[in-house]
Amino acid sequence: DTGVSQDPRHKITKRGQNVTFRCDPISEHNRLYWYRQTLGQGPEFLTYFQNEAQLEKSRLLSDRFSAERPKGSFSTLEIQRTEQGDSAMYLCASSSTRQWRNTEAFFGQGTRLTVV
Amino acid sequence: AQKITQTQPGMFVQEKEAVTLDCTYDTSDPSYGLFWYKQPSSGEMIFLIYQGSYDQQNATEGRYSLNFQKARKSANLVISASQLGDSAMYFCAMSRTSGSARQLTFGSGTQLTVLP
Numbered sequence: 001d002t003g004v005s006q007d008p009r010h011k012i013t014k015r016g017q018n019v020t021f022r023c024d025p026i027s028e029h030n031r032l033y034w035y036r037q038t039l040g041q042g043p044e045f046l047t048y049f050q051n052e053a054q055l056e057k058s059r060l061l062s063d064r065f066s067a068e069r070p071k072g073s074f075s076t077l078e079i080q081r082t083e084q085g086d087s088a089m090y091l092c093a094s095s096s097t098r099q100w101r102n103t104e105a106f107f108g109q110g111t112r113l114t115v116v
Numbered sequence: 117a118q119k120i121t122q123t124q125p126g127m128f129v130q131e132k133e134a135v136t137l138d139c140t141y142d143t144s145d146p147s148y149g150l151f152w153y154k155q156p157s158s159g160e161m162i163f164l165i166y167q168g169s170y171d172q173q174n175a176t177e178g179r180y181s182l183n184f185q186k187a188r189k190s191a192n193l194v195i196s197a198s199q200l201g202d203s204a205m206y207f208c209a210m211s212r213t214s215g216s217a218r219q220l221t222f223g224s225g226t227q228l229t230v231l232p
Contacts, residue, residue: 031218042120042207042222043161056219089159095217105217107153107161 004108006092012114013082020078021111025094032075033105034067035091036060043091049075050097082115089113118143120208120223127228129198136183137193137226139208149211150191151220152182156204164206167191168214198230 005024013019025032031050035043046065047057051072061067064082069075079086089112093105119142129135141150152164167175167182175182183192195202205227209220 033217033219035220040224042209042225043220045219045221048218091161093161093217097216104163104166105220106163109158109160112159 004092004094004106006090006108006111008111009109010112010114012116015082015084015115017082018078018080019082019113020076021090021092021113023075023077023092023094023108025074025092026096026106027073028098029094029096029106030072031095031097031105032069033093033095034075034077035093037089037091037110038087046077079113082113084115087113087115118145118148118210118212118221120210120221122208122223122226124226125224127226128231129195129228130231131200132197134194134196135198135228137195137206137208137228139191139193139223141189141191141208141210143189143210145212147214149214149216150182150184151209151211151217152180152191152193153207153209153222154202154204155207155225161207165193170214195228200230200232203228203230 007022033048034046037043049069064080067077089110091110093107095105121140148169150167154162165177165180181194205225209222
């Protein structure tokens, strides 16, 4: 069990470009979450998947954002036409509903996006 | 809507002493969960402790305990015997359902510094 893995760790992009982040959850975890964290703030919920189904989306997730989890394993988060306001840490977390305590969400180390 | 308030932007504690980090919450849901996470400078969110809204007893996990006062809507974290490695940002969070880590709402955090 290597924990939640996110790639890349850092991404610098020019405004208007598209970026894609990847998250590999803990292998037996069926739930996967994306959060965004700006400097000095707590994380904000973006979306979550149970297996391959995207069950909830925050109003923060504008039309430029899309997330997928095609086979119920890894997930991708794409941001199209990036804006400077998209600069943030993007955190992925996973949890399991099949464990006796499904309250523990394990977070990855995040992808830090800087839009210049 | 749910809201978490952490009124202490920064706290200092002497090594080996106990410290209490404050958290108040607001929700109209009868069922919810309360969480504390630690975020070191590396960026990864580390789960510390969980309390369900229907739990009668305060949660404890090693040196961490959660002082849950439902009537006051507070969920303070107590760290006993502080260690230098406890220096980090601490976030209080709440879920919309007891017994689940779905869709967490986070506070703005408290930066704890443990002094030698």
